Amino acid sequence: MGYLSNKVIWITGASSGIGEALTYELAKKRGVRLILSSRRKEELERVKGNCPQQVQANIRILPIDLAHEETLKLSTEAAAQLFGQIDILINNGGIAQRSLAKDTLISVDRQVMEVDYFGTVALTKYLLPHFLKRKSGHFVTVSSVMGMIGTPYRSGYAAAKHALHGFFDSLRAELWKETKNIYVTLVCPGWVKTQVTMNALTGDGTKLNKMDRATSVGLPANKFAERMIEAIEAKKEEVYIGGSKEVLAVYLKRFFPKLFSRTVRKIAVR
Secondary structure (H helix, E strand, C coil), X not given: CCCCCCCEEEEECCCCHHHHHHHHHHCCCCCCEEEEECCCHHHHHHHHHHCCXXXXXXXXXXXXXXXXXXXXXXXXXXXXXXXCCCCEEEECCCCCECECHHHCCHHHHHHHXXXXXXXXXXXXXXXXXXXXXXCCEEEEEECCHHHCCCCCCEHHHHHHHHHHHHHHHHHHHHHHHHCCCEEEEEEEECCEECCCCCCCECCCCXXXXXXXXXXXXXXXXXXXXXXXXXXXXXXXXXXXXXXXXXXXHHHHHHHCHHHHHHHHCCCCCC
């Protein structure tokens, strides 16, 4: 029996991209029960319908909008009632941003922060009493390599992802004093082949509607999901999943910050 066997796993951002790929991979695990959330109910139903018929009875749909913090407490309570418990929360929902800082409205920065940071943190805080009461649980948060470095055209997105690291690193340290059975895993994707850049916000808040080259040749979402699940099963605190260039950039920034700074100015990242 593996770590995920018979676990109830709640996935946000499950209607596409990494969340959709995770759903398909987790549906293969023995006895796993899934709660799928995103804004688009019809897309969640599509994802559920693509899972094997024999496991669909173990999948529930719960539409949520991370931008509406005031609704998330009730959503968390509803999620916990679907199977009577939640064992793992995968904070995957979010939006991206592609624009120069000088061209980006502050309202766009706020929108990215509201979804990627505050929505994720709110859901985590509302579920935390459930984990503490049961003295077990696992928070898994999909951050980004941009949570460790910053590149041009991603100032708002990088800021939100950096903030997630600060919060969840602190939370992990606090929980260790409460119980040793609540885990925190930060997952940092590099380029993964999804629609993330198509839906990224530009400086005025409109969608980019364009696939950048790096994303188009990125790691296939199903391969990413396999590696992410391995990290969850290993209860890793932090993991970088992507191509060699993205992972190298993290270590370059950590050990040779001036070299990284000179390098990042020149690379084509748009």
